Amino acid sequence: MTGRPRTRSTLLPALSGPGRAIRTVGALLACASLTVGCGVIPGVSAGAGDDPIKVMTWAPQETNATNKPGMPALALAYARHVNSNGGINGRKLQVLLCNDHNDGVNAAKCARRAVKENVVAVVGSYSQYADSFFPILEGAGIPYIGGYGITNGEFTSPLSYPVNGGQPALLAGLGRELARSCGPVTLVRPDTIAGDQLPTLINSGLEAGGRDAAHDVRAAEDATEYGTPSQRALERATTDPAKAGCVVPALGDRTSTFMDSFRRAREDYPEVRTGTVLGSVDQTVIDATGGASSPYEGAYITSWYPVETDKRWNEMKKVIREQAFSDTRIDPADAGVQTTWIAYTVLEAVVKALGEDGDVTADTVRRSLDDGFKVTTGDLTPTLQWQFQDVLASVGFPRLVNTEVTLQVVQKGQLVAAGNGFIDVTKTLRGAEAE
Template structure:
C-alpha cells in the first residue's frame, strides 16, 4: 500500500500515486517478486487524521505485506502496523512517529535532513536573525523544531511564526517578519502555499534569503512567481528532480512522464520513488519466500550499504543514527539548490547536513 493525499482542496499530491504505480509496473515487468506479480493498493488520506488512520487499519485488515513510499501527516495508525509486524518502508519522514517507530525505515533524511539542511543553507547565506514560517500541522511544527535545533548548533536563535493550513493571505505575517528585522526565512508550509508566501514577503519589502522545501519550487510554482522566484533557495533530502545528469533522476523523470505526461515532477514524488528504490533493493536481498517478517528481518540486517540512486548509501547495521531523538533516520541526507534564470539548480551534493553546521548541542 501507498498512502497519498488527493481529495483535499488545500493540498493534493497525485504525483505520489504516479511514482508508486511506475515503480510497481517496473517490478512486475521484471517478473515481480519471486515470480509473483505485485499488487499495489492506494489509499487517499484526504489530509484527514481519521482517514489516514483508516488507511493504516486497512493495510492490517487486508493482510498487506508492506506500506511503501507513503505520505503521512499524522501517523495515528503506525502502531497498528507495528502490532501486525508490517514494515513501513521509505515513508516521507514528516512526523515524529515515522522517525522513532521500529517498523519504520525512512530511505533518506526526512524532516530532520530537510530542515537541518535548510538551517545550513540559510546559515551559509548569512542569516543571523532567522524566522521559520510554519503551518499548524504536526509535521510543520516538527519541521520548525528541527530548523530551530539546526540554528542552535551554531549559536543562533529562531523565531517561529505559525499560520493555518490553507490560509489565502500571508501579508500580516510577512509584515511581522519585516518589522522584526529578519535576515533569513525558512518555510515549513505546504508546497502549494509557497508562491503566496514568497510574494507576500517580497511585497512587504523583505529582500533577504528565503529557503523552502524543493517541492515548493517546482516548475509550476517558479512560473507563478515570475521574477520573485530568482534567487530563492531550496532544500531536498533526495537529488533535485532537475538534476537529470544523475542517471537515477533521469530514470525517475522519464518513467513518471511515460506513465502520465502532465504529472508534476517534484521532491514529493521523488521521495515515494526513493522509498520504492529501497523496497526493491531489499526484496532482491531476501532469502526464501516473501513475507512481512522476512522483509522486516532483511531491513533490520542491512550491513552492506544499499546504494540508492537519489539518496546514497543506506544501511541499518553498524551505523549510529546521527540524531538520537530520531533513531530510525539511518541515512541523514540533504541537498541545496537555488533558482537561477528560472530553473532550480543544485548548489551542493546529497550529503549529511550536520557536516555543514559547525558545533553540536
C-alpha cells in the same frame, strides 16, 4: 497563544497546484482517486502462477490541504515496469492504493485495510497521522518503507524504514547555509503542534554556524492571505543594519499564498532574501511566480535528493515515460514522487535478496531489513541501512539513517545545484534538543 487550535500541519506540500492534483486520466485514474475502498488496479494484479507480492501505497488526494497524487501514481507505474519485465524473482508486484484524506480516521482505515489484505509492506507513502496508522501496522508487523518524513513517528517507530532525513535534515541543512549567507533569519511557520517543532530544527543549523536563533513568526495554516505575517517577518529580518536578513516560509500548501502577500510587502524591503525546503518550492512554482522575477530568485533551498535535472534520475524518468506517459499527476521534480521511487527501489532489492524460493511476507521483509541489509539507490541517497538504534537516537530520531541533504539555489529563474554533492547534517542534528 492561549486557546489556539492544536491541529497538525502538512508542512511539506504537494508540488503541483490543486487543479493538477485532482486531474484524472481515464478509467485507471478514476479508481486511483484513492478512496479507502478502492480495490486492486487492473493490469497491476498478478496473473496465473505464484501469488503476487502485495503492497500498499497511500497518500491524500482531493483535500483542502496537502495532496500527493503523484506518489500512488508512481507506485502503479513502478509495478507496471516491474511486471513487464517478469516481476520480482518471477512474481508479479501488486499495488493497492488508499487515500487517507489528510484525516486520522481514514489513515487508520488505510492501515487496517493493509492488515486485512495481508500486504508485505506499506511503501512510498504520505500521511501526517502517524499516531493513527503506526500502532495498527506495528500490531501486525507490517513495515513502513519510505514514508515522506513529515512525522516524528517515521523516525521513532521500529517498523519504519525512512529513505530520507525528513524535515529535521532539511531544516538543519537550511539553517546551516543561511548562517553563512544571511543576516537575521525569520521563520514563518504554522501555528500548530507540528509547527512548534520547526524552530528547534532550523536553529540547530543556525547555531552550528554561530548565528542567533531565528525569529519565530506564527501564522494560521489555512489563511487566504498573509499580509500581517509577511510584514512582521520582514521587519524582524531587517533588525541588523549591517547585513540583510532572510525569511523562511514553511507553511505547507499555503507557502505560495504566503509568497503572494510577501511579494507585495517586500517592495519596501528589496534586500531581504528567502530560503525554504524542497516540497515547499519546485521549478513549477518558481515559473508560476515570475521565473527570474520571482520572489524566490536567489533563494536557497535544501532537498533530500539531487536536483531533478541530474542524470541519476534518468531511470525513473524512463519508467514514467514508458509506463505513465499520459498521467499528469506524476511530476519527476516532486519530492513525493522521488521518495516513492526510492522506496520501491528498496522493496525490490529486499525481495530479490530473499531469492526465488524465499518466502516473501511482512515478517521476512522486516527481518531482512533489521538484519543489516544494505540498499544502494544509484547515488540518489547514501547507502541505506537501518539499525535498532541509529546515530541520532540520543536526540529522538533513532530511525533516521539518511542525514544527507543537497543545496539548491534559484538562479535566473532556474533551480540549480548550489554545491557539490551531499551535505551531512549529522553533527548539526545532534545539537538539536529532542522534542
